[in-house]
Amino acid sequence: MPVKVLVVDDSGFFRRRLVEIFESDPRLKVVGTATNGKEAIEKVQSLSPDVVTMDYEMPVLDGIAAVVNIMKLKPTPVLMFSSLTHEGAKVTLDALDAGAADFMPKNFEDISRDSAVVKKALIDRVLAVARTRLAGSRAPVEPLAPRKAPKPIVTAKGVIIPRVRKRVGLVAIGTSTGGPMALQAVLSQLPSDFSAPLVLVQHMPAAFTGAFAERLNNICQITVREAKNGDRLEAGVALLAPGGKQMMVDPRNGGCVKILDGDERLNYKPSVDVTFGSASKSYPGKVLSIVMTGMGADGREGARMLKNSGSKVWIQSEESCVIYGMPMAVEKANLADDIIDLEHIGERIVREVG
Structure with missing residues (x-):
């Protein structure tokens, strides 16, 4: 079964290009697209994708708010796209804190070129994110046992x-x-x-x-x-x-x-x-x-x-x-x-x- 992908971005060009790249690999199937965070939340619930690619800056509801709601309503691995700026970095870290699994820089120039390297990197990352474990799905961890003092060495002559x-x-x-x-x-x-x-x-x-x-x-x-x-x-x-x-x-x-x-x-x-x-x-x-x-x-x-x-x-x-x-x-x-x-x-x- 191919990995089901939901592509979320308010840029028509970026959406179309991502769909083209993902559909070129038989391991991936794009089950839908969304143009804003509100629509993304609705489609995650109706389409049950295995992974979501998410832009940050969108109308109606931004990417971070969308991630927060997705993790509450239907936890799904999310790959964030963000700009290569200091502000973009801070936004990406907020998205990871909200529950996104991973991120990639959003570079229109790279994505517009028909580059085999870029396509492979995108496909590999989406496949990897689809396999990620979400925090809420992990079993509770037992408390750490009290530390024991190391045992002394006793020589043949009884010296400790x-x-x-x-x-x-x-x-x-x-x-x-x-x-x-x-x-x-x-x-x-x-x-x-x-x-x-x-x-x-x-x-x-x-x-x-x-x-x-x-x-x-x-x-x-x-x-x-x-x-x-x-x-x-x-x-x-x-x-x-x-x-x-x-x-x-x-x-x-x-x-x-x-x-x-x-x-x-x-x-x-x-x-x-x-x-x-x-x-x-x-x-x-x-x-x-x-x-x-x-x-x-x-x-x-x-x-x-x-x-x-x-x-x-x-x-x-x-x-x-x-x-x-x-x-x-x-x-x-x-x-x-x-x-x-x-x-x-x-x-x-x-x-x-x-």
């Missing part, structure tokens, strides 16, 4: 040697689809006196990461900011890799980050693999890394390097992921030291860092 955990020198988190809300859930649990620096990699366009860092900083007790070349790694400060760039961890000057343009051959800018790999060399055996929700396998090779250097690798559980792609890649490579529900990751980080 307490187990000493390696101090965490750096927390590194990588994520993609579903990541903005997942990072918000995790980082908001960290206290203001958190005693380790953090580096964050979220797959996002360049125009979005600044607004995302601002939002995280406003809701978290720790400090969150978009990383700049030479920024120092400081306890209680999370540096978010800027979109379109690569962020590497540098051990010099007490620990800092380098922001580079990176290799054009890399699929992701920023890339979790690049940041994790550099962290494995800069903080051997002292990194606590977490791979969270997202499409693809970015983070797997970086996790391998971290494991080989003696650091820990955690992944988000399948049940709590929007898309279990990146964590699954780490799990299938037998690199995960622990699999944790999203609701418990923040608390576990606090425990581990101490």
